[in-house]
Amino acid sequence: MKEEELMEYYWTSQEPMTSVDLRNFCTDHSWQESYLKTLIRHLLEKGLLEECGTKLQGVHHVRLFRPAKTREEYYTEYAAESPIDSALFAKTAVGLAKAKGTREENEKMISELEKMLEEYKKEVGEEKAPPEEKKK
Numbered sequence: 001m002k003e004e005e006l007m008e009y010y011w012t013s014q015e016p017m018t019s020v021d022l023r024n025f026c027t028d029h030s031w032q033e034s035y036l037k038t039l040i041r042h043l044l045e046k047g048l049l050e051e052c053g054t055k056l057q058g059v060h061h062v063r064l065f066r067p068a069k070t071r072e073e074y075y076t077e078y079a080a081e082s083p084i085d086s087a088l089f090a091k092t093a094v095g096l097a098k099a100k101g102t103r104e105e106n107e108k109m110i111s112e113l114e115k116m117l118e119e120y121k122k123e124v125g126e127e128k129a130p131p132e133e134k135k136k
Contacts, residue, residue, distance in 0.1 A: 004074075006039050007048060011071055016052045016064035040065060048074065 009025055010017065017025065019036045031039075043049040043065075050068040054061045069077075079089055097106050 002039060003043065003046075003048070006036075006043065007067060007071075007074060010049065010065070010067045016066040018055065018057060018062040018064055020057055020062065 006022075009022060013021075013025060019033060019040055022040075023031060023033060023036055040049060044051070047068055049065045051063050052066045053064045055064055056062075079086075097109055101109065
């Protein structure tokens, strides 16, 4: 997926980049400038990149771009838009943890997931509570 690949360069960079900067940063690709501009335009339209200024390159002022969403936001939205149900995503996460993580890493991940679930349960509980209970 070119979109994801291009976003990885922006997330990795930590600095806004022009299309020329991006081409220089992507040394493992031989993307043409016009192709990169098309991809950038697509990412702008989808709200994944945002324009954040200009800089002088040679004699031209060129636009700088940075991610408008974090990796986590991107993958969360991708998963939410997928036709795959949430149970499969949960099983996939567990499968990845088993395949890649050490016991210590997995225990840490489980602890973090438990905290996240507790926070989510609180949010859902607050949304369902009658208005007078929400104030308490």
